[in-house]
Amino acid sequence: MFLKMVRDDFRRNKIITAAVFLFIMFAVMLAASAVHNIAHLIPSMADLQKRAVPADITQMHSGEFVQEDIDRFTEAQREHIAMQETMVLLTLDGSHIHFGDNQTMAGTVQDISFVVQNEKFDFILDLNNEKLDVMEGGVAVPIYFMEHYHLKIGDTITVKSGEYAKDFVISDYARDYEMNASLTSSKRFVLNQADYDEMYTMQAGEREYLIEFKLTENGDSQAIQTAYIEAGLPANGPTVEGEVFLLFNALSDAAVALVIILISMLMIVIAFLCIRLTFLATMDEDVREIGIMKAIGISKREIRKVYLTKYRIMSVIAGLTGYLLSFFVVHLFNRNMRLYLSSDSAGILPYVLSFAAPVVIYFLIVMYCKSVLKRIDKVSAVEALRSNMTAPGKKQKYRFPLLHNRFFSLNYYMGFRDVWRRFKIYRLLLLIYIVSTFMAILPLHVYNTMNSPEFSTYMGIGKSDMRIDLRMTDTITADFTRLHEELVNDSDIEKHAAYITSAYQVKNTEGSWDYIYIEIGDFSLFPLNYLEGRAPQGEGEITLSYANASASGLNKKVGDEVVIKAGGKEKTLTVTGIYQDITNGGKTAKAHMDLGINNDAVLWMHVSMNVAAGVNIQEKMNNYQTTYGFAKVTDVRDYTQQTLGNIIDQMGVIVIGGMIITVLMIVLITALFLRMLVSKDMSQMAIMRSIGLTSKQIRHQYMAATLMVLVLGTLFGALASNYIGEFLVSLAMSFMGAAKIELVQVVWQTWLLWPLLLMVAVAITLSVSCKPAVKGDLSARLKV
Structure with missing residues (x-):
């Protein structure tokens, strides 16, 4: 009898039933897709990490150094260091990379480097997560550039730098654990050893180095970094820990999954409200039938079962349908993951875990339906036969009489x-x-x-029209001075400000020394939005990024003091502000130019500028890029879009x-x-x-x-x-x-x-x- 009543209710309320069915199906579909993404993301990251064997500590360096010093340090720290390898990068500007119909990679915010495959760890992989082996005349191009410039395997790119010029055929996508994400500012092209040696001999590009360490199972990363600093080893560049690469690789897919889960939860809420609407409508139609069932002795539990059975059946069918549809929908959301991380390393695990979505939603709906159906218990058989169950229980005061209407029809x-x-x-x-x-x-x-x-x-950059970044070269100081002088005399530039970032030692909460990247310059011209306080305005003042100021960082507030060391001398600075920065792991700082430059550890230099009214930004960018081929000239808006x-x-x-x-x-x-x-x-x-x-x-x-x-x-x-x-x-x-x-x-x-x-x-x-x-x-x- 109950099944017959349920079947009749389905037939009578086709539109309503279809609406509730669709809401449940969509909620399950999105929830299952999000869980599938997360379940795929975790083993994909683990598989990529296992095969790529990334470095636990990477010290970027520009300038000459003695490898024997690194070797001696490694031997002295064998308790913590399992392996060490130094990768030599040949870094070129994007304007030197030609492809297609006379196109170049000029304007990219990424640093482009050509490398050969490492021997011990930090391997660059293909799309099957196998170690790349590039044949002579070929090149493996980072996924980022393959996507950004719509390149395909078999296309040709030409590298031109000074007297060096050579064509390379794209043989593979390069899946690079350490530099996959757009948030990392560098990308590595992989060459055959013979082609790399030729490029190296012809002095194409600037030489930069990745001094990499793979730690032992119980190796202490912080102890190694502190010992490295105290040993005075080459550090003319930022230091990056392995956890940062993990965060950057997972960020975009995890963010999308979280947004999908939020939307799915909102859809479940809507489904609940929709069920409530359906129940109210059904009760109005069935109130007399409910009264008759109560009058002839059918229990409240059995009456509730009539309506609950409908939603049980609907939830099961809609849940399974949504779960099956999620197999197709998930490909819309995990394309980035499959391309950058792994095609399919998770096996059946994502499908098993995502099945939790229809199961959980089923129980949530059944529990909600039971709470809504309790309304039946509150009405006696006589009341059900005489009245409308959802009608107001008492007369409302008569308001808004037609006589008072003056404005509407x-x-x-x-x-x-x-x-x-x-x-x-x-x-x-x-x-x-x-x-x-x-x-x-x-x-x-x-x-x-x-x-x-x-x-x-939010990237620690003041709002401006354009910026010019200078590479770390032997002539960077002279180039920086020449650029600054030209900007002063350029009437097309309304205002500009120069900034220099150096590595300093900073005393942490435990009293030992860490590295901190401090940018010095005039921060009044292109101000940031500060969470607290203000920009540094004079000697002895510093502002910290939110990540540095938080409890997991230096644990400082506005007004606290920070002790830094440069050139063996300690300085005490007062924190005047806290700003937001999602770059470099979020751990940066800014100080007034009176702090002085740590010339032994300059990391990078850049100039921010606004053009005068009526000046074409793109033309001005092209002019400076042509004049300063060693620099990277970018539109700040384009910078954020490429990075994210x-x-x-x-x-x-x-x-x-x-x-x-x-x-x-x-x-x-x-x-x-x-x-x-x-x-x-x-x-x-x-x-x-x-x-x-x-x-x-x-x-x-x-x-x-x-x-x-x-x-x-x-x-x-x-x-x-x-x-x-x-x-x-x-x-x-x-x-x-x-x-x-x-x-x-x-x-x-x-x-x-x-x-x-x-x-x-x-x-x-x-x-x-x-x-x-x-x-x-x-x-x-x-x-x-």
């Missing part, structure tokens, strides 16, 4: 009035609209924020997909809500028609009420995405060094395009859904 006023009088019913729809808008707008805000010029401030390219691209997919799904959900929910409302108002509609109101006028009342709720829901949802969304994004980014993200909203997208899109979709839904509802036999409806 009669039908619109009646619709607005109905929202106020029955707000307990409409508040459910309002909540759904708020959650749906939040789900669509938040990814859009994140996407716009990453594409915004202001995002550079993978995340931005994946976020764009989420934005489009999220909006499409949200609009479809709102259409279905609106139709579902209207059905519930109409089922409650049949007698009232019949009375209105009997006194002369047309079907069109009645439809306008429902449209006015629903659109009013839609406008309010869109407003509150957009505001929630601004404030609550900002909190959630900041919480996630705090692990990277940015604790307070200010989301950028494009006004016409948030407050015009999105509301207009929803209003059109809902208006069409209302028009289509209302037509059959407000027509029919008056006599039959008056009997209800």
Whole structure:
């Protein structure tokens, strides 16, 4: 009998059942895809790490050094160091790399280096995670450049530097554990030993070095870095620990997975609300049947079982359908992972773990349904036979009489009035609209924020039009001075500021010495947004990045003192501000130029500048790139987009997909809500028609009420995405060094395009859904 009643209910409520089914299916599909991504990400990272054998400590260095000194240090630290290897990089500017129809890689923010495969560890792999073995005349190109410039295996690139010029055929993608991510500022092209030797002999490119250490199982990374500093070994470049490479590799895919999980959770909430709407509508229709069942002695538990069985069956079928669809959807989100990390190293594990999504959602829905169905227990058989279960329990005070209406037409006023009088019913729809808008707008805000010029401030860079980075060469000081003089005399440059970053020793919380990268210059011209305090303005002042100031770093606050050492002399600096920086592991600092340059450990130099009004930025960039071929000239906006390219691209997919799904959900929910409302108002509609109101006028009342709720829901949802969304994004980014993200909203997208899109979709839904509802036999409806 119960199965027959469930089957009849499915047939009677096809649209409602389909709507709830779709919400559950979408929620499971997205949740399973996110879990699948995470389950794939973890073993993929482990497999890549196992095969690539990355360094635990990498010291980048420019300039000459004696390898025997490194060897002696390694032998002295055998307790901590298992292996040591030095990779020689031949670094060229992108303008020296030619491909396609007279195109070059000029303008890339990445440092391009040509290398040969290592012998001991830090191997560069192919797409099968096998150690690359490049044949003579071939080159393995980093995945980043293959994607960015749409290169393919078999294409030719030409390297031209001074008297050196040679064509190379692209033979492989280079999957580089240490330099895969766009967040790392360098990329390695792999050559055959013979081709590399020729390039080396012809002195093509600047020589740079990666002095790498692989630690023993119990090796102490911090102890090695401290000993390295105290030994005075070559350190003309940043030091990077292996954990940073792990973070950068996992970041983009983990961020996408977290966003998908958030959207899935919001969809589950909407599914719950939708089930509640369905229940209210069904109860209004079945209230007399419920009364009869109670009157003939059927228990409350058995009556609940009738309705619960429906949702059990629906949850199982929708869950399995969503789970199967996730196998196809997941490829939209994990393409980046499969390309940069591993094609398929996780086996069946992701499929097994992602099955938890339909199981968990099934139990959540069943538990929620049980709580909702308790409403049946509160009504006696007599009450069920006499009244409408969802009708108000007491008379409401009569408000908003028609006599007081001065601004709206009669039908619109009646619709607005109905929202106020029955707000307990409409508040459910309002909540759904708020959650749906939040789900669509938040990814859009994140996407716009990453594409915004202001995002550079979260990378520790003041907002400017362009910047020029100088490579570490023997003539860098002279080149830097010449560039500065030319900028002073260039009328096209409105303002500019030079910055020099050096490595200093800093006393940590335990009293020992670590490295810290301090940038000196005038930070008033291109200011950062400070979480606390202000920029350094004089001698003895320093600002710290959030990661450096936090408890896991130096554990400092504004007003605290920091002790640094340069040239064997200690200086005590006062912290005047804390800023956000997601580069270099987030651990940077800035000080006034009065601190002085640590000439023994200069890492890099750059100049930020704004061009005068009317000056073409691209032309000015090209002029300086031509004049200073050894430098890297970039547009700051392009710098952030290239650095965060993978995340931005994946976020764009989420934005489009999220909006499409949200609009479809709102259409279905609106139709579902209207059905519930109409089922409650049949007698009232019949009375209105009997006194002369047309079907069109009645439809306008429902449209006015629903659109009013839609406008309010869109407003509150957009505001929630601004404030609550900002909190959630900041919480996630705090692990990277940015604790307070200010989301950028494009006004016409948030407050015009999105509301207009929803209003059109809902208006069409209302028009289509209302037509059959407000027509029919008056006599039959008056009997209800």
